[in-house]
Amino acid sequence: MGKKQQDAKERKSLLSMIKGEQETAGFVSDAAISGMAESLSLPVSDVYGVATIYSFVSTSALGRHVIRICKSVPCHLQDAEMIIKAIEETLSISPGETTNDGRFSFELTNCIGACDQAPAMLVDDEVHGHLTPEKISEILRSYD
Numbered sequence: 620m621g622k623k624q625q626d627a628k629e630r631k632s633l634l635s636m637i638k639g640e641q642e643t644a645g646f647v648s649d650a651a652i653s654g655m656a657e658s659l660s661l662p663v664s665d666v667y668g669v670a671t672i673y674s675f676v677s678t679s680a681l682g683r684h685v686i687r688i689c690k691s692v693p694c695h696l697q698d699a700e701m702i703i704k705a706i707e708e709t710l711s712i713s714p715g716e717t718t719n720d721g722r723f724s725f726e727l728t729n730c731i732g733a734c735d736q737a738p739a740m741l742v743d744d745e746v747h748g749h750l751t752p753e754k755i756s757e758i759l760r761s762y763d
């Protein structure tokens with residue numbers, strides 16, 4: 620097998636390992652990254668690089684609910700910044716963080732396909748659109 624084919628095969632195995640870990644553990648820990656690097660004889664930095672490219676992969680444990688605010692241009696133009704601030708104030712966390720009680724993690728993401736309802740966010744798999752700071756606490760209250 621040529622070097623290129625070998626690399627493509629390794630990448631494919633790595634990606635399915637990363638996906639599997641994300642699905643079963645809910646995130647991909649440093650220990651899991653080292654384990655994958657060892658089993659595929661790849662440098663840890665390469666595995667970490669691949670894991671962090673994909674937005675569905677988290678490298679730290681997430682809360683029970685994950686809030687993802689769209690930061691792409693159409694939402695940005697509809698004042699997504701104000702929504703980000705409202706979440707920060709309501710939950711006392713910034714993007715990339717999880718509340719102390721493990722209830723919510725908060726992340727920024729690219730377009731979630733709800734541009735017609737900008738500004739929009741996802742809580743887990745549910746889309747919430749036409750957001751206002753007032754709506755935020757009401758929406759968050761409905762997640763325990």
Ligand code: FES
Pocket residue numbers: 689690691692693694695729730731732733734735737739
């Ligand atoms: S730009 Fe925000 S949902 Fe598409």
